[in-house]
Amino acid sequence: MAAYLRYVWEHLEEVLGAFFMGVMAFLSFMNVVTRYLLNYSTAWTEELVTSIFVWATLLGTSLAYRPGSNLMVAFLYNRTHGTLRKIFYLMSAAASILFFLFLGYYGFRQVFDEFSYNTLMESVPIPM
Numbered sequence: 001m002a003a004y005l006r007y008v009w010e011h012l013e014e015v016l017g018a019f020f021m022g023v024m025a026f027l028s029f030m031n032v033v034t035r036y037l038l039n040y041s042t043a044w045t046e047e048l049v050t051s052i053f054v055w056a057t058l059l060g061t062s063l064a065y066r067p068g069s070n071l072m073v074a075f076l077y078n079r080t081h082g083t084l085r086k087i088f089y090l091m092s093a094a095a096s097i098l099f100f101l102f103l104g105y106y107g108f109r110q111v112f113d114e115f116s117y118n119t120l121m122e123s124v125p126i127p128m
Contacts, residue, residue: 013063020056024049044124051121 008015033047063119113119120127 017056017059017063017128020059024052024056027052037078043122047121047124 027045027049035041053076077085077092080088115127118127
């Protein structure tokens with residue numbers, strides 16, 4: 001049991017990403033079917049798919065960082081060696097950290113504003 005839980009914990013982003021992709025595909029397919037066969041559009045599925053897509057993107061970013069494949073210009077990094085390669089790696093890591101600090105700060109501000117103004121999704125009355 002402990003080995004199974006360790007496996008799930010180590011591959012949590014992959015499992016959640018696959019789950020999110022499946023939910024997005026199902027909801028999109030359901031919306032197409034109801035729109036063209038029943039002539040009824042479910043607007044809430046579009047908003048939910050968009051929100052899930054954002055979360056799947058963030059999960060994919062964290063999944064890319066786990067094995068050390070952070071954002072860098074691979075063309076330059078792969079063609080250099082030694083000290084210059086380390087400099088490119090450190091510059092890439094610093095730029096990534098700054099970017100995600102920027103993203104986290106303004107993301108927090110956006111979420112705080114939406115909660116303080118009690119902003120709800122347009123078609124589903126749940127908080128954004």
